[in-house]
Amino acid sequence: MRPIASKPRTPWCMAKTMSRSTLDEYLEKMRCRYRRYTGKPAKGKLLDEFCQVSGHERKYASKLLSRRRGPGSRGRCPPNVGGRPKSYDAEVVGILLEIWKHSEQPCGKRLVPMLKDWLPYYERRSGELKVATRKAVLSISAAQIDRVLGPMKFGYGVVNRRTPKANAAIKALVPIRAECWDAREPGWLEADTVAHCGGDMGGSFLWSLTATDIFSGWTEVRSSWNRGQHSVCGAFTGIEQSLPFVILGVDTDNGGEFLNHHLHSHFTGRERPVQMTRSRPYHKNDQAHVEQKNSTHVRQLLGHDRLGHDLLVVPVFELLEAWSVWRNNFTTTFKQIAKRREGSRTVRKHEKVPMTPCDRLIQYCAEVGDAGTAESLRAWRSLHDPFELKAWIEKRLTMIWKLDAAITLAENDGEANLEGVAAAILRGHLRSAPVAPQNRKHSAHLHPKDKLNHTTNQDATKSTQAA
Numbered sequence: 206m207r208p209i210a211s212k213p214r215t216p217w218c219m220a221k222t223m224s225r226s227t228l229d230e231y232l233e234k235m236r237c238r239y240r241r242y243t244g245k246p247a248k249g250k251l252l253d254e255f256c257q258v259s260g261h262e263r264k265y266a267s268k269l270l271s272r273r274r275g276p277g278s279r280g281r282c283p284p285n286v287g288g289r290p291k292s293y294d295a296e297v298v299g300i301l302l303e304i305w306k307h308s309e310q311p312c313g314k315r316l317v318p319m320l321k322d323w324l325p326y327y328e329r330r331s332g333e334l335k336v337a338t339r340k341a342v343l344s345i346s347a348a349q350i351d352r353v354l355g356p357m358k359f360g361y362g363v364v365n366r367r368t369p370k371a372n373a374a375i376k377a378l379v380p381i382r383a384e385c386w387d388a389r390e391p392g393w394l395e396a397d398t399v400a401h402c403g404g405d406m407g408g409s410f411l412w413s414l415t416a417t418d419i420f421s422g423w424t425e426v427r428s429s430w431n432r433g434q435h436s437v438c439g440a441f442t443g444i445e446q447s448l449p450f451v452i453l454g455v456d457t458d459n460g461g462e463f464l465n466h467h468l469h470s471h472f473t474g475r476e477r478p479v480q481m482t483r484s485r486p487y488h489k490n491d492q493a494h495v496e497q498k499n500s501t502h503v504r505q506l507l508g509h510d511r512l513g514h515d516l517l518v519v520p521v522f523e524l525l526e527a528w529s530v531w532r533n534n535f536t537t538t539f540k541q542i543a544k545r546r547e548g549s550r551t552v553r554k555h556e557k558v559p560m561t562p563c564d565r566l567i568q569y570c571a572e573v574g575d576a577g578t579a580e581s582l583r584a585w586r587s588l589h590d591p592f593e594l595k596a597w598i599e600k601r602l603t604m605i606w607k608l609d610a611a612i613t614l615a616e617n618d619g620e621a622n623l624e625g626v627a628a629a630i631l632r633g634h635l636r637s638a639p640v641a642p643q644n645r646k647h648s649a650h651l652h653p654k655d656k657l658n659h660t661t662n663q664d665a666t667k668s669t670q671a672a
Contacts, residue, residue: 228259229276231258231259232275232276235251235255236269236270236272238251239251239270251270252266252270292349293341294341296338297345298353300324300327300334301316301345301350301353302354303331304323304324305350307323307591307592308535308595311536311537312351313346313350313351315536316347316537317347318558318559318560319537320345322561323535324339326592329590375464375465375466376459376464376483378481379464379481380482381483382482382483382484383484388418388419389420391421391566392418392420392451392452393418393420393454394416394418394454394456395416395417395419395455395457395492395494396415396416396456396457396463396495397415397492397496397499398415398462399412400432401413401511401512402511403509403513409430409431409513410431410511411430411512411513412429412431412436412437412462413426413428414427414428414440414441415499415503416444416495420569421565422538422540422565423448423450423565424498424502424532425533426498426503426525426528427440427443427522427525428521428522428525429518432461432462433462434461438468447529450566451477452472452479454479454480454482455481455482456483456484456492457483457484457492458483458484458489459483459484459486464483501532506528506598507521507602514608514609514612514613516612516623516624517605517609520604520605520631523601524601524602527598527601528598530594531589531591531595532562534563534586534591535589535594536561537561538561540559541554541555542554542555567579567582567583570582604630604631611626612627
């Protein structure tokens with residue numbers, strides 16, 4: 206019989222039979238050849254030979270031959286080459302981090318225009334800064350802020366819930382608005398509700414009503430027990446009292462909390478009727494402005510847990526009042542100024558420098574020649590300290606979750622006097638409230654055709670007293 210011929214050994218198998226020292230010697234020989242060769246074809250053939258013998262992947266083999274990997278490598282940066290000196294020391298980064306944490310972690314482009322407003326309050330709390338430090342904080346770029354604070358960024362999602370259908374009779378009274386409002390003046394609102402049900406729509410629980418002005422971005426949030434027509438109308442009344450302008454129109458979805466005769470007569474049965482419109486069914490993007498605020502102004506604060514005790518209505522209502530004041534005065538937003546269609550994609554253009562909703566209203570008043578209202582808005586904002594107000598908000602939020610847990614535990618233990626349980630927690634935590642005048646009565650609105658006369662501001666948290 207003919208002997209069975211053995212298979213020829215491939216070059217790749219050669220690497221398995223070579224010792225480590227032999228491989229290192231072979232690598233050094235190939236490095237010398239690779240350094241002497243010029244031209245891509247010659248180096249490519251040498252690289253193919255090295256890959257066949259050593260068994261390395263081509264990209265890694267290229268790094269070995271150029272001494273970027275393996276024994277005797279230089280690493281990514283030679284040790285004798287120094288990098289660019291840091292422009293911002295630890296003190297500047299600490300100031301940025303402190304302001305960033307207290308302002309709900311905005312991106313660098315939003316944080317840059319906020320620094321000039323927040324820095325005086327930071328100095329009031331932490332002491333006067335050096336001239337060089339203040340200059341460095343105010344001159345830092347948005348990209349550099351993102352690089353320094355990048356690891357601490359995080360985001361939030363939105364949970365959308367189906368709402369019951371309204372009857373056909375009221376739908377005939379409220380027209381559908383399918384196109385975007387070209388709002389050139391404040392007063393045109395989008396409104397929506399958020400369910401704090403914890404994933405279970407059964408039973409009674411808190412709802413949040415969100416209303417945002419399309420022109421300025423001014424957003425107000427209030428809570429209500431369930432979403433009956435009377436409670437939602439009461440939340441709308443609280444929102445309207447806090448707005449620095451008159452409502453001209455309200456656009457809602459097709460939920461029964463909005464499409465009912467009680468709320469319809471509330472808006473249309475006044476001396477100056479408010480235009481009511483509704484979005485198309487199952488087209489949530491028709492209300493893109495308020496859907497975004499449901500995330501940043503509601504879910505970001507209260508999360509997705511269930512708030513199923515009616516004793517939480519007043520504390521949450523006051524919390525959302527202060528939260529709205531803080532958001533409207535001290536956090537910037539980007540406003541879309543143009544949109545066009547190019548083939549299959551939509552190109553959107555936003556303002557280059559973000560502004561707070563209060564600043565947009567001040568700018569609008571200056572453009573229409575209403576210096577008095579602009580000055581009153583500046584004076585109203587100067588009454589608030591963003592650090593103080595945010596600290597009060599965090600303290601109140603902690604108290605609300607503690608109150609919710611205590612009431613739930615008392616219910617499980619069969620406690621009948623739940624109001625007594627709540628009163629003990631309220632006495633222990635709510636000693637006083639920060640100055641936050643927000644219930645602003647008005648008889649006119651921010652438009653050039655009408656004269657503006659605002660009355661004296663009231664304290665937004667006047668109901669929060671020492672127990």
